[in-house]
Amino acid sequence: MASALPPTAPGELTLAHFVATSAFYCELSATDDVLAPGEIEPEDLGEDLTPPPGSPEGDDAAAPWTTSFPSFRTTEVAVICEDPADPFDSNRSRVRIDEQELTLLQGLGSDAELLKRDIAVFEKIAAAKFEPEVRTDRVYGIVRNEKDHLVGYLLYVTEKRKPLIFALGRKTPEDVKERWAEQIRFTLTALHEAGIAWGNAIPHNVLIDKPGDAWIVGLMRGHGKGEVDTGKEETMERDREGLDGILEFIDRGGDEDLQAFFWSYGED
Structure with a gap:
């Protein structure tokens, strides 16, 4: 297990307290009700993590x-503690560096390639220098463990956002629906002009922030299901097909059955 680290402040932990890079395993057997522990074997939990920046990928040096x-480093990322009496019960995706609150997206093992792909997309977003009206997530930085392996990346926090499927309803005013539709079109067009595909153009990946503006999220994270033809590659054509489905979803005021299903699990 990872070595114990002191909290950075009373009741506060860093991400290093939650991310182990090694573990020990022991097989326990019993003979005639007498327990007999086997050998203790160490295991490196970082073997499948993404190599640090600058390291060769595979055999291609x-x-x-x-x-x-x-x-x-994980020791520099403080986990925001909801309950100082039980800090290990905190949501470790809510973090901060100094006074900057951030959201952590973490990946381990098989997620390594996904993390690298995500970061490559955010590199394009950063290079495009979009105006604030292009509403999609931005990366603050990446996080490495004590062995310099990539364990995740940090997103800037936007004011509390609600999924479109919860924000939209039969009584949503037409002018609000039109504004959301135009904002989604505008952001997607800007992304495409910068050579960036959404890859997940479904209503679940549209969020409405506190001021009432629509955001595109989930860029390239896996494959969209449902409204999008899953037989196609993650291309801009697929995005346009998905956009048509989203605009239709907005126009009809959502899907009451879908909303009821998600509400049954709680809005959060």
């Missing part, structure tokens, strides 16, 4: 993985 985003 000429093509190292790099990123322009700032890098932080």
Whole structure:
């Protein structure tokens, strides 16, 4: 297990307290009701993690993985504690660096390639220098463990956002629906002009923030299901098909059955 680290402040933990890089396993057997522990074997939990920036990828030493985003160690990322009496029960996706509150997206093992792909997309977003009206997530930096392996990345926090499927209803005013539709079109057009595909153009990946503006999220994270033809690659054509489905979803005021299903599990 990871070595114990002191809290950065009373009741506060860093991400290093939650991310183990090694573990120990012991097989326990019993003979005639007498327990007999086997050998204790160490295991490196970081073997499948993404190599640190600058390391060769696979056998291709000429093509190292790099990123322009700032890098932080897990010991530098404080986990925001909801209950000081039980800090280990905190949601470790809510973090901060100094006074900057952030959201952590973490991946382990098989998620390594997904993390690298995500970061490559956010590199394009950063390079495009979009105006604030292009409403999609931005990366603050990446997070490395004590062995310099990539364990996740940090997103800027936007004012509390609600999924479109909860914000939309039969009584949503037409002018509000039209504004959301136009904002989604505008953001997707800007992404496409910068050579960035959404890849997940479904209503679940549209969020409405506190001021009432629509955001596109979930860029390239896996494959969209449902409204989008899953037989196609994650292309801009697929995005346009997904956009048509989203606009239709908005126009009809959502899907009451779908909303009821998600409400049964709670809005959060």
